[in-house]
Amino acid sequence: MHANFHRLVERCDQFNQQKQARALAVMSRYGQQVFQLLPVLLHYHHPLLPGYLPGDVPAGVCHFQPNERQQEFIDELCLAANGHQGLASVRREIFGLYSMGSTSSIGQCRHSDLDVWVCYSHRMAPERVELLQQKCLLISKWAEQRKVELNLFLIPDNKFRTDNQQWVQGESCGSAQHLLLLDEFYRSNLRIAGKRLVWMFAPGKLGPKYDRFVAEQFANGTLNTDEWLDLGGFARIPAEEYFGSALWQLYKGIDSPYKAVLKTVLMEAYSHEYPDTQLLCRHLKGHFQSSNVLDEHQDHYMLMLEKVTGYLKSIGDDKRLDLVRRCFYLKVSEGLHRTHGDDAQYGWRRTIINRLVEAWGWPADKLARLDDRAHWKVEEVKAAYGELLEALMQSYRNLIQFARRNNISESINPEDIGILSRKLYAAFENLPGKVQLINLKIAPDLSEPDISLVQVPAGRVNRAGWYLYKSGLAPAEIIGRSPLEYSGYASKLLAWAHFNGLLVPATRLHLFNQGSDLSLQHLQEFGRDLARVFPVRMPSPTNLALSRPCEVRNLGIFLNLETDPTARWLDRPIEFSAKTSDPFSFGRQLDNLVGSVDLVYRNSWDEIRTLNFSGPTAVVDALTTILGKMHQDANAPESLDVFCYSLHFRSLIRTRFEQLVKECIGLRLAREQGSTIKTLLLGTEKYGIFFEPRGVSVQKMENAVDFYRQLSSQKQHRHALRLDQPGHQPVPDIVDAYASEGLMQFFFEGNGEGYNLYILDEANRVEVYRQVSGSKDELVQSINRFYTSHQEHVVGQSHFANFNLPQYYEIVSADGQPRVLPYRTVKEDRAGTG
Structure with missing residues (x-):
């Protein structure tokens, strides 16, 4: 000793x-x-x-x-x-x-x-x-x-x-x-x-x-x-730990981004010294x-700062060094501003941070800007979010490259990879229609007194669509100001403002409309409806939810927000009877009274997604999209709210659409189901909605021949694509029940000394491999390495990191019935680490 x-x-x-x-x-x-x-x-x-x-x-x-x-x-x-x-x-x-x-x-x-x-x-x-x-x-x-x-x-x-x-x-x-x-x-x-x-x-x-x-x-x-x-x-430290640690620190970055930047760069510094890590x-x-x-x-925070400073200086990364120092300052100053008690017990913190700031040579305005974080608004938060995310992803990419250079497999369990990657996918993956949450505890209050939506029609210099501003519409307020966000449809912008905390009950909304049927009154109603059915914060998703395909939890459907066929009726007489009162094919002229459908939904991975459909097929397009987000074994949405903003027949349109959606969800999630077809008349056109165990499709039906041709086609494509023995043994029903669009899924099924492997791609197409031998763990690791390294081939996306990793499942038997469980490695205990 x-x-x-x-x-x-x-x-x-x-x-x-x-x-x-x-x-x-x-x-x-x-x-x-x-x-x-x-x-x-x-x-x-x-x-x-x-x-x-x-x-x-x-x-x-x-x-x-x-x-x-x-x-x-x-x-x-x-x-x-x-x-x-x-x-x-x-x-x-x-x-x-x-x-x-x-x-x-x-x-x-x-x-x-x-x-x-x-x-x-x-x-x-x-x-x-x-x-x-x-x-x-x-x-x-x-x-x-x-x-x-x-x-x-x-x-x-x-x-x-x-x-x-x-x-x-x-x-x-x-x-x-x-x-x-x-x-x-x-x-x-x-x-x-x-x-x-x-x-x-x-x-x-x-x-x-x-x-x-x-x-x-x-x-x-x-x-x-x-x-x-x-x-x-x-x-x-075994090199196999770095990938899992990087995932974990990125996950922690959702709630503590400043600390996470320090820790991910520390992991990077450790890997840089491998195998003689200090x-x-x-x-x-x-x-x-x-x-x-x-x-x-x-003090381990001071040691961490010293370590990452030395590393970043050694590789000449002044940009990240400045960010690391700001992260450290903001993390520490959070404690200084709110500390109470005996100054002798915490004054040492101020002494150290003041000495560091002096050594870094920060100008007074930079320090004042950081000290004013409690009053940061959306512009500052967006800039900080971009910097933090870029730094986190750069460390993550460097750690993946370290693992590839050293031909290292990860020690983290496949189930944990799935759970953490899903959390990161939900938090950071930027997808069309997805509401990106930018305030990772960066600032306490982003609320704005005024928010404006401005529509630009086609044929102008600026891209056609909608622009969001944090001001009123008076020229003195808006001229020269950059928009906060752009979208092709208005509902996405208001949802973004709501979930990021800009839109609050006291916010005044303003509208500059150039072509849509949206009115300021309906925009205000939409904002109130959105706030009523979608709380900004919800409990974090459970690990069970993250280990399963995502499901629609809360669904909001907003009809005729931008396009309202009834708004153009003016003084036109409205003639309809009991036989022609269906709002999808209404009155003597068989009008479809649904001109646009906006969807806002929160899924079981806590993502907020928005979608917009317009035109004569908006109803079936929205329906098949909603149903495509539901695998057959999914739970029904916990809440389903339908709103309508038509000038006429609001209640009729809302009630009919809600009834149709609930009926179709019931058909999609029916446990005992073969093939089901539902026909729907939209205006003067007839459509067939085909319900299959692995998905839903729609086909316009001109006549009976089209109907039977589509039905026959569905039957032909109902079975899986088999690369081993065509026509031999069907895919297990439970695989069909778990089929979920938008991600790769691998199902392992024990089969004697080997196993059967069922692979579903993003479009739910199936490949089957039977009597596979070899290590499942090695297969899983090689697949994950491929997906995480795929980002290197994507050009021009500096923030890109592929968190949409495949999900892996084991088909097991319980009480004579097949069940699906997340795949998990089973390791043997080993001797002491020394």
Whole structure:
């Protein structure tokens, strides 16, 4: 052990107390309460304590001695419980509680979340681990009621000596990170209660000899298991971890973009040094063992800044270096502006950041602009979003290229790749009609007092369509101002303004219309209808939802917003009878009263999509598009709202369209279904809508011959394309039921020593391979490598990263019935990491 071992122990305890004081000084009142009471709640198990549940729940934190505030809480609880009845803990089953992340660092702010490792013996019975997990969830909910985000992670003491069998869940990175996670823990941990960590006291260059050295220290009595916890060491970070870590940090960037930029560039810097990566945790350990004071060299945010600065300077990337510095400043200044308490505990943060700003040579106006972030509006946020996204994607691309250069396969599980890539696809993929959410917690309020929509007709200098401005229409306000957004249809722009927080109830809408039937009154109605049925924020999608094909969750249908056939009737007499009252073929002249259909929907991956259809086929085009977003095994939308903005017959048109949509959704999602045909008269034209297990199509029917020709064609194309034995065995029905447009799907079905493979492309065309041999894992990894590297062949899209990765499924049998589960690698445990 280190020559000054006993002095290091005293120093460790002293530094830990200082770090706790620093952490508490920045927290809110409720944050302090949660931090202080957490060890009490896990040390004792009592019905009056938050987190209580019946059963043999593990309790007792090693070496926990309540401080004055904790003892006051315990005494009050004892009075409420008529003495010390039941408030005792003779067991010591929790080895320690350790926070990690920004807590106590220069990067901590008033509302930083609290990530805490709850360490226990890997020999604990699984059913008792589950009880402890349930208790931790209850404690997290108790903290949430106090507006504190507390994430408790159960960590067995052998976690980093075995292969990673975890999966992404909530704030847990699952298989995305393993030893990189241990690196971050060692460089950022703060002991709340429990045993000291061995790793900080071991010599710095043991490498693969670490485990043997530590075992000798326990054997000769230098260390004892009652006071010390060893989570293991590592000779190096396996290169296989970098891809998964990049995905995880990009995902975290959705909520914490400034921190994510720093961490993704750090991963890039680590990979640049491969295989001799200089880990930050080792730097921090060296400073700890050689320093008598707790200085900035033991602050992991400062170490991270130093590391990425050195890397970016070495490759001459001044642009990203400037961005990294701004990200660091904004992350740290968030804590400075809102800090309270003893200045001695947090003034050191201001001293450091002021020194850095001076060294960077920032002009006063640049500093003022950054300090004014609370008042940033949409222009500043759009610019910041573009910069942040470009930096994140550049690091991601560089890490993929690193993996390809070294012929490295990823260690992250295929299921976790699917979940994380879906979250990133939903957040960042820019697609036609999709509402891009630009405010990644960049600014608190983007609301605008005035928003204008301006239509430009065809034949002008500017592109025909609609333009969105954040001003009124007075010449002094709008001349010389650039539009915020463009779209070919108005509903997309108002949806963009709504979901990005520009359009609020107090916003005044303005309209300059040049050719459509849209009126200011109807535009205002549309804005109110949109806000009523689509909340801006919804709970994040579950992992189950992300591992399945996406489904339409909330659907809004807006009829005749831009094109209203009834608006041109003027004083024309309206003649219709009971037989000609169908709004799709109305009156003596059989008019189709639906001129335009606008769709806005939120799907199960939390994407917001918009679509617009106009003209005589708008109804069938909208219908087949909606139904094409629903695989046969999908759930029906949780909400379906239809609105109509016609001058005449609003209620009739809305009711008829809603009835038609619900009928067609019912036909599409019918569990027991062969082929179904629905005919629909639009004006004087007849259309056939063909419902098949794998999709929906529409055909105009001129006569009976056309009808039967289309029906025959549907039957011919109903079966899969088989590349092995044409006509041999149909594709399983459950594959058809899961068929989802817009993504590649791979289904593995066990077949003796091999497996059958069913591949559905983006258009739901099927290829079948039978009796396939070889590793499924290798196949999955090679496919993912192809898709992630495909971006290199796309020219002119600097932000491009392909997150629309295939989904992989296993067909299994449960109670004699086939089921589809996300494909997941099964690994064998391996020996210690050294």
